[in-house]
Amino acid sequence: MLxxxxxxxxxxxxxxxxxxxxxxxxxxxxxxxxxxARVPDHGKLTPWRFIVFDGAAxxxxxxxxxxxxRGKYPDSAPEQVAFERNRLARAPLVVAVVSRAQPHAKIPExxxxxxxxxxxxxxxxxxxxxxxxxxxxxxxxxYDRAVLDALGLAAHEKIAGFVHIGxxxxxxxxxxxxxxADIATWHAG
Ligand SMILES: Cc1cc2nc3c(=O)[nH]c(=O)nc-3n(C[C@H](O)[C@H](O)[C@H](O)COP(=O)(O)O)c2cc1C
Numbered sequence: 001m002l003x004x005x006x007x008x009x010x011x012x013x014x015x016x017x018x019x020x021x022x023x024x025x026x027x028x029x030x031x032x033x034x035x036x037a038r039v040p041d042h043g044k045l046t047p048w049r050f051i052v053f054d055g056a057a058x059x060x061x062x063x064x065x066x067x068x069x070r071g072k073y074p075d076s077a078p079e080q081v082a083f084e085r086n087r088l089a090r091a092p093l094v095v096a097v098v099s100r101a102q103p104h105a106k107i108p109e110x111x112x113x114x115x116x117x118x119x120x121x122x123x124x125x126x127x128x129x130x131x132x133x134x135x136x137x138x139x140x141x142x143y144d145r146a147v148l149d150a151l152g153l154a155a156h157e158k159i160a161g162f163v164h165i166g167x168x169x170x171x172x173x174x175x176x177x178x179x180x181a182d183i184a185t186w187h188a189g
Contacts, residue, residue, distance in 0.1 A: 007128055012172045014133035016090035019166025023054065023092035028130055032165070035126035036097070039118035045104065047112035048119045048160065051096040051151060058089040064150030065141045072144075087141065091164035095123060096151065099158045116160040123163050133168035136161040 002010065024032060033050055041047065053061050066085035070076060088094045097120040101112035120136055127134040141147040142159035153159070 004129075008125070010171075010174075011125065011128050012133075012174060013124075013135045014166075014168040014172050016135050016137070016164040016166075018168060019091040019133060019135070019164055020169065021092040021166060024127075024130065024132060024165060029054070029093070031130065032095070032123055032126045035129075036095075036119045036123035039115055039122050041115045042111045043104065043107040045107060045112060045115075047099060047101045048116040049098045049100060050119075050123075051098060053088050053094040053096070058094060059085070061088050061151060062086055064147055065144075068141065068144050068146040068150075071146060084141075087139065088162065091135070092166040093164070095163045095165065097123065097160040097163060098153060099160045100154075100156065101158075102156050113160075120161045120163060127163070127165045131167075132165050133172075134166075135164045137164065138162065 029052060033052075036050065037046075062085040065087050066081050069084040070081055073080070097116060099113055099116035101109045101116065103109060104112070124134045124136050138159060138161055142162065148157070148159070
């Protein structure tokens with residue numbers, strides 16, 4: 001079993017199409033969401049929530065994506081529409097992390113948005129800690145009002161990410177990471 005620091009050092013995204021089942025069970029999903037909710041949150045506003053797409057619910061949500069796609073591109077080929085319908089069914093489990101940031105007397109909206117990002121990242125890391133792989137993506141439908149309405153998002157809510165979760169047959173190759181010298185300034189006493 002990887003130590004926590006080695007898990008953080010080696011985590012990589014795995015593409016939704018490469019994620020296989022079986023999906024996390026109900027107890028594991030509860031554990032994932034509990035960790036996702038355990039993030040810094042200035043003002044304790046809980047400026048995020050989660051929508052779980054499990055089993056056939058993934059296809060049902062995909063129907064809304066396909067309908068929105070057809071609305072935008074009425075002449076699209078049936079294969080394209082079928083591809084869109086399958087968007088949320090590529091991985092065994094998808095969790096939408098929804099930002100509910102709103103203007104607040106004391107807490108800047110920016111900080112609420114950051115907290116939603118932290119929730120999404122915690123979800124990704126919790127999946128890895130349970131032996132799954134994950135991919136945090138948005139894609140076009142995260143920004144489509146018709147899709148957001150169908151998924152039940154209020155006007156002020158935004159998708160921080162659709163976190164795709166499943167199993168990965170092999171460890172993915174790493175990608176280049178920024179050199180610390182380019183991103184960190186170290187002020188030593
Ligand atoms: C908010 C957010 C949205 C993202 N949306 C997409 C996306 O739509 N498609 C995509 O290929 N990667 C997207 N990514 C990038 C992936 O999550 C991932 O960082 C990337 O594939 C690199 O993999 P790594 O996590 O192994 O570094 C997004 C990342 C963030 C933070």
